[in-house]
Amino acid sequence: MLAVAPVAAPPLGAAQPGSIPFLRVQIDSVTPDIVTTTSDQMVTVTGTISNVGDRAVRDVVVRLERAPAVTSSSALRTDLAGNVDQYQPVADFITAAPELARGQQVPFRLAFPLRSADGSSMRIDTPGVYPLMVNVNGTPDYGSAARLDDSRFLLPVLGVPPQEAQEGQDDGVAAAEALESAVPPDTTRPVGLTMFWPLADRPRLAAGAPGGTTPVRLIDDELATSLAPGGRLDTMLTAVDFATSPEVDPGGAVTRALCLAVDPDLLVTVNAMTNGYVVNDAADAGPRTPTHPGAGQQAAIDWMNRLKTLAARMCVAPTTYAQTDLDALNRVADPGLSSIATTGSGGIVDQILGITSTRGASLVGDGPLTASAVQLLTAQGPTVAVGAANLVGPEETADGMAETADTRPIRYTPNVVAAQFDPAVGAALAGVGPAPESPSYVDPSLDISVKQDSAAARRQDALASLLWRSLHPETTPRTEILMPPLMWNLTPQDAQSILTAVATSIRAGLATPRPLPVLINDANAAAVDAPLPTGPLGNPRGRFDAGVVTGIAAATGRLWGLTAALTTDERTGLTGYQYTAPLREDLLRALSLSVPPDARNGLAQQRLTTVGRTVEDLFNAVTIVNPGGSYTLATERSPLPLALRNDLPVPIRVRLDIDAPPGMTVTDMGEIVLPPGFLPLKVPIEVHFTQRVAVDVALRTADGVPLGEPVRLSVHSNAYGKVLFFITLTGGAVLALLVGRRLWHRFRGQPDRADLDRPDPIEVALSYRDDETPADAGAGRRARTAPGGSDA
Known part of the structure; x- marks a missing residue:
């Protein structure tokens, strides 16, 4: 190809990379991806240059550049962005295309030996991690020649292959010199390697469904695709199953170095899918949303069976439930919810997988290990928290120099030791x-934009980064924890490359397997005391808002209050704790770090709102039936009839609170166990x-x-009041007195003074004539009787 001199003209503002894009360079492959003493001397980089601008670009040229070997772990990030002064050309520019029209692409291929006695080479003669850059220059229409784009990646060199024999050299001499020219790595201080292999997913169970709800409801059916052959979770499981199989890992070294990091929420979801499930028609709706049948039941059954087989022969450690952010959870300040998220996770994993998972470690996940998170873990008992060390970029350090993360174990409290990666x-x-x-634990000074880089370039960066400490025996401590994101999304090629790199480092003597139980013991033994972390850690974009935390705290408090009153349904065996458990788990899912930072608060508030509505419905499901009319009490001791209704599937312990007016006394019925359905009651009063009250x-x-x-009852009483009671009592006493007096006089043969003005009934009877009516007789008698009582 035509060699072109390096472009020295000062770039125009319009042609600066990152302003108005004209060209985009993508790395398609790097061969070999890991250089060893048995590799080919030639390193080949292929890629594509695309015109993404609004005009044609002429004289498109490309060259490969190299920076010195990385000497600090922070440089694994900073060398991939920003300043390009550290990069030096491997060779001159070569022409990729005389002109590249809008929308056009052109491939390129750059191949150079690691070292060469003559000609261009990368000049790499010692093992290490080397930053490489593909630099693309061009001249846009109406502009000047400038650097229009670049793509950077890391090349891990575990060992330098032998130099090629010079032409005409004797074969025996060439072979001897070649053997001597190979540069193997320093294996005198291998690192003790522990790698977590995550099996986790975003929360998929629909919010607001209490326990006992069948079939289970998912917010979408993406998990069915992920579990099916070729899906994300299938790829993750297949890769680690193959890498740890006895055929591939006969000595079990890779198996001992790996540990499955399993999210209990994923197991709960997949296990529920094996019995059939439905999917919401609307992703953000509550439990009354229309649904359609899910398509992943068989995929869930197959995946779960494979996982159980794998878990029986290798290490398994539970993550926090639903990858909950421990910092936000501590701000919720609910001990019960904190216990479910941490110490309760292991029991779920053991029950579903039928194993005994490794205890003693808390996998913090993708968030920073803040003081708040340490305080939460301290309350849960002794544990080793696996979290990210604190590391910032050079511009944040006092001397402006790149640093290596201090990953020594630290004892923050008597209960919490941090095993840092x-x-x-x-x-x-x-x-x-x-x-x-x-991840959220990455400080903004190390947060570089990688989405514009190709998959091949990002894979190279990962391979080099995980091997970097092994290639630098002077770094301390000589242990390393590889903690990928729990929501790791790998292609089969990615997974194979990473597991191959782990196996290669172990077989090359650069690393030795350190099983998780050994890591826990070592961390407890070697931890140095340190104060709690201070200041804002990680990326503030990933922090949950105070409104979300406050809402979860309020909903949790109400839910615990209801749960304490629920009992066990003898017919189904469903307990109150089991009935409300999914709602508590929903609140943990709202704080999941598996959701991208920019969407966390919105999705958390959405889930919280749904759970809040369901909790409110549960409280309103236990009611007093309003009769709608009035009660009439026949007597002063007539009971007050009531009817209670419980629409929950479990009994609940309740008390009646009756606000009685003066003059009414209510007997406290004490604690009432209200079964599902209706319960008529008669309250003694x-x-x-x-009157009506x-x-x-x-x-x-x-x-x-x-x-x-509350219900307001209209009660009408016909009972006697106190005044009427005393009037009646007085009247009865007077009547008894009068009757007694009359009987007294009669027994003594004395006329009652009350009868003196009345005629004697016997005399009246004797004065009747046979032909007279009593009225006539009386009249005749009165006529014959003279005044004064004497006869005429």
Whole structure:
């Protein structure tokens, strides 16, 4: 190809990379991806240059450049962005295309030996990690020649292959010299390697569905695709299953270095899918949303069976439930919810997989290990927290120099030891695959944009980063934890390359397997005391808002209050704790770090709103039936009839709160176990008035938490009041006295003074004539009787 002199003209503002894009360079392949002493001397880089601008570009030229070997872990990030002064050309520019029209592409191929006695070469003669850059220059229409784009990647060199024999050299001499010219790595201080292989997913169970709800409901059916052959979770499981098989790993070294990091929420979801499930027609709707049948039942069954087989022969460690952000969870300040997210995860994994998972480690996940997270873990008992070390870029350091993460184990509290991994390495692993992300624990000074880089370039960065510490025996400590993002999305080629790199480092003597139980013991033994982390750690974009945290705290408190009142349904065996458990898990899912930072608060608020509505419905499902009319009490001790309704599938312990008016006494019925359905009650009361009154009746749990809506009853009493009672009593006493007096006089044969003005009934009877009526007789008698009582 035509050699072109380097472009020295000062670039125009319009032609600066990152302003108005004209060209884009993508790396398609790097061969070999890891250089060893048995590799070919020639390193080949292929790629594509595309015109993405609004005009043609002439004189498109390309060359390969190299920077010195990386000497600090932060440089694994910073050398891939920003300043290009450290890069020196490997050879002159070569022409990729005389002119590249809008939308056109042109491939390129750059091949150079690592070292050469004559001609162009990379001048690499010692093992290490070397940054390489493909630099593309061109002249846009109406502009001047300038650097229009570049693509950078890391090349891991585990060993320098022998130099090629010179022409005409004797074969025996050439072979001897070649053998001597090979530069193997320093294996005197191998690193103890522990790698977590994540099996996790974003929360997929629809929010707001209490326990016992069948079939289970998912927000979408993406998990069916992920579990099926070729899907993300299938790829993750297949790759680690193959790499740890006895045929591929006969000595078991790779198997001992690996540990499955399993999210309990994923297991709960997949296990539920094996019994059939439905999918919401609307992703953001509640439990009343229309659904359609899910398509992944068989895929879930097959995947779960394969995982159980794999888990039986290798290390398994649970993550926090649903990858909950421990910093935000500590701000929620609910001990019960914190326990479910941490210490409760292992039991779920063991129950579903039928194994005993490795305990003693807390996998913090993709968030920073803040003081708040340490405080939460401290309350849960002794543990080793696997989290990212604190590391910043050169511009944030006092001397402006790149630094290497200090990954020594640290004891923050008597209960919490931090086993730290290098965040630069973790971020490089997070950049692999079709959906690269930057974990929340990465400081903004190390947060470089990797989405514009090709999959091949990002894979190279990950391979080099995980091997970097092995190639630098002077770094301490001589241990390394590889912690990829829990939502790792790898292609089969990515997964194979990374597991091959791990196996290569072990077989080359650069690393030795360090099983997780050994890591836990070593961390507890070697930890140095340190104060709690201070200041804002990680990327502030990933922090959950105070509104979300406050809302979760309020919903959790109400939910615990209801759960304390629920009992066990003897017919189904469903307990109150089991019935409300999915709603608590929903609140943990709202704080999941598996959601991209920019979407976390929005999706958390959406899930919280749905759970809040369901919790409110549960409280309103236990009510007093409003009769709609009035009660009439026949007597002063007539009971007050009530009917209670429980629409929950489990019994609940309740108390009646009756606001009685003066003159009414209500007998406390104590704690009532209200079964599902209706329960008629007769409340003993005593009324001392005759009138219509209003009686307010409310329902509460045994601990006083209000249930349902209060009911106002209209009660009419016909009972005697106190005044009428005393009047009646007085009248009865007077009547008894008068009767007694009359009987007294009669027994003594004395006329009652009350009868003196009345005629004697016997005399009246004797004065009747046979032909007279009593009235006539009386009249005749009165006529014959003279005044004064004497006869005429």
